[in-house]
Amino acid sequence: xxxxxxxxxxxxxxxxxxxxxxxxxxxxxxxxxxxxxxxxxxxxxxxxxxxxxxxxxxxxxxxxxxxxxxxxxxxxxxxxxxxxxxxxxxxxxxxxxxxxxxxxxxxxxxxxxxxxxxxxxxxxxxxxxxxxxxxxxxxxxxxxxxxxxxxxxxxxxxxxxxxxxxxxxxxxxxxxxxxxxxxxxxxxxxxxxxxxxxxxxxxxxxxxxxxxxxxxxxxxxxxxxxxxxxxxxxxxxxxxxxxxxxxxxxxxxxxxxxxxxxxxxxxxxxxxxxxxxxxxxxxxxxxxxxxxxxxxxxxxxxxxxxxxxxxxxxxxxxxxxxxxxxxxxxxxxxxxxxxxxxxxxxxxxx
Numbered sequence: 001x002x003x004x005x006x007x008x009x010x011x012x013x014x015x016x017x018x019x020x021x022x023x024x025x026x027x028x029x030x031x032x033x034x035x036x037x038x039x040x041x042x043x044x045x046x047x048x049x050x051x052x053x054x055x056x057x058x059x060x061x062x063x064x065x066x067x068x069x070x071x072x073x074x075x076x077x078x079x080x081x082x083x084x085x086x087x088x089x090x091x092x093x094x095x096x097x098x099x100x101x102x103x104x105x106x107x108x109x110x111x112x113x114x115x116x117x118x119x120x121x122x123x124x125x126x127x128x129x130x131x132x133x134x135x136x137x138x139x140x141x142x143x144x145x146x147x148x149x150x151x152x153x154x155x156x157x158x159x160x161x162x163x164x165x166x167x168x169x170x171x172x173x174x175x176x177x178x179x180x181x182x183x184x185x186x187x188x189x190x191x192x193x194x195x196x197x198x199x200x201x202x203x204x205x206x207x208x209x210x211x212x213x214x215x216x217x218x219x220x221x222x223x224x225x226x227x228x229x230x231x232x233x234x235x236x237x238x239x240x241x242x243x244x245x246x247x248x249x250x251x252x253x254x255x256x257x258x259x260x261x262x263x264x265x266x267x268x269x270x271x272x273x274x275x276x277x278x279x280x281x282x283x284x285x286x287x288x289x290x291x292x293x294x295x296x297x298x299x300x301x302x303x304x305x306x307x308x309x310x311x312x313x314x315x316x317x318x319x320x321x322x323x324x325x326x327x328x329x330x331x332x333x334x335x336x337x338x339x340x341x342x343x344x345x346x347x348x349x350x
């Protein structure tokens with residue numbers, strides 16, 4: 001058996017290369033997988049690198065392995081693992097675990113079996129798809145409601161599709177034409193280029209005067225303008241107060257008044273993939289009682305793979321580029337330097 005692995009690493013200048021280190025042994029409640037595909041999260045993984053590049057940084061400094069969403073086959077199990085078998089195909093998630101690598105060690109509750117009809121490349125979307133599912137769940141989206149999604153990166157694209165699965169009427173907002181085209185092709189009822197149209201005015205016609213029930217912000221940075229636009233789109237009661245929900249899943253910073261300045265609007269934060277992620281006991285097999293925590297991280301992972309298997313969630317159309325792991329630097333450069341052309345980047349380690 002191999003003793004060394006290859007893994008993508010990000011240096012202090014914001015540049016990506018491939019290094020070698022020892023293949024980790026699975027600990028109690030963990031599995032070791034041979035990775036067949038991993039997906040880059042452009043915002044979370046490369047947002048800092050993009051900022052450094054803009055300041056003229058150069059390659060160099062300490063390198064750290066990164067990545068948090070991959071898929072592969074089990075090649076070893078740690079103590080206490082009885083739910084996974086050697087050779088079983090699995091989708092895995094988690095920072096520090098599901099890396100862009102040839103091999104990865106992952107806790108069992110951050111891993112789920114891959115359905116037969118789902119490819120490794122599709123299964124590698126598990127983390128971001130579960131994040132989008134949790135955001136829609138937090139927004140309490142219901143059938144026939146009007147929902148607007150701001151920011152059409154991968155989480156925004158997936159949120160649009162999942163809101164459609166829930167039966168909502170979906171309006172999608174971004175400024176990059178390629179992202180708008182993909183959202184439209186995947187079922188968004190209305191797409192708005194914020195540089196060309198006023199989304200508040202479009203929303204009046206789109207909702208037939210009823211107003212939006214929910215808005216979801218799926219990007220990082222300053223989200224105050226998007227928050228204000230969603231607020232203006234929401235339903236308005238006869239007493240002049242706005243009503244509805246605004247869910248924030250991206251790492252956005254919001255400056256807005258509350259109480260009378262916001263009306264009776266629920267502002268919700270959607271943290272990652274749902275309950276369990278970053279609870280070490282849960283990650284390694286101590287489940288929460290499902291009667292109290294129905295939509296745990298692992299349950300959400302299972303559900304998004306089921307949507308993919310049933311053809312309800314189209315992630316393959318979001319893949320714009322695939323690279324061998326050895327070309328991880330080139331793939332990340334595409335995401336950082338040409339976001340108008342690049343969306344889903346998958347690495348193939350084997």
